[in-house]
Amino acid sequence: MPLIDNETKGVFVIAVTPFTETMQVDDASIDSMVDFYFEKGADGLTILGMMGEAPKLTQSEAIHVTRRTIGRAGPKPVIVGVSAPGLAAISELTKAAMDLGAAGVMVAPPSSLRTDDQILAYYQNVVAMIGSEVPVVLQDFPLVTNVVISSATLGRIVETLPSVVMLKHEDWPGLGKISDVRAAEAEGRRRLSILCGNGGLFLPEEMQRGADGAMTGFAFPEMMADVVRHSAAGAFEKAQDIFDAYLPLVRYEQQPGIGLAVRKYVLAKRGAIASANQRSPGAALTHQAVAEVERLLARQERRLADLSR
Helix, strand or coil, X not given: CCCCCCCXXXXXXXXXXXXXXXXXXXXXXXXXXXXXHHHCCCCEEEECCHHHCHHHCCHHHHHXXXXXXXXXXXXXXXXXXXXXXXXXXXXXXXXXXXXXXXXXXXXCCCCCCCXXXXXXXXXXXXXXXXXXXXXXXXXXXXXXXXXXXXXXXXXXXXXXXXXXXXXXXXXXXXXXHHHXXXXXXXXXXXXXXXXXXXXXXCHHXXXXXXXXXXXXXXXXXXXXXXXXXXXXXXXXXXXXXHHHHHHHHHHHHCCCCCHHHHHHHHHHHCCCCCCCCCCCCCCCCCHHHHHHHHHHHHHHHHHHHHHHC
């Protein structure tokens, strides 16, 4: 399986972790989910992210999910989230993932980091533990981690650690950071691949700022694939028209606490996974919320039909 690098582009879907009715990892649904994501236009997958319920898995379960997903993905690249409170756990899961054929690993900073020097030192320690040959995705998600990585600090990391090849951009507001990165590259700094999260909420603007694609788990990967493809071709109005058809559901999914429930509900409805089950703690959708999602799906279908005419 190829490794990611600083030229990696496209859509890497953040995969959910499917569970059975008894809350065991659902192997059959991993298979159907992987097939679904690639059939809908994904270029790669990222597993064991925050929306993949990674903190609810044991280390052995995380390795099992990694093995199953990579085995099903075939030649397609799979990035494995290895974020953990301690470096030893990160190192152990990284070794297992890379031995299984992962394309790289994703690491978010722990919430204890407060200063720019601490952030840089943390990633230096991560690379020292896992080895400089392992491609690293830096997950920049201050809304969840409470760690603010400035453009200047990100630049220091890029300049100091060549194995950090990709930024998972989830700063909000953070469009300026994409512009800062590309401006620094125009001045001679090495290139950084930028894939964007936040449920795809700002994907058209992110692509116009110079992002390389999306890394998020919206349950319609085909939307992200189309927006990225048209944007890369310079057809920004076409990309925006497609995005606008999906925007109400993208927006609805942003609700804190039920976003994963919405995502899993839609994936189950689309046949990607057998059940929308989450491990505790996790909120289920109320009947009223389900009705709202169904209404949005119906409206989305009509908007897409209008676009195809």
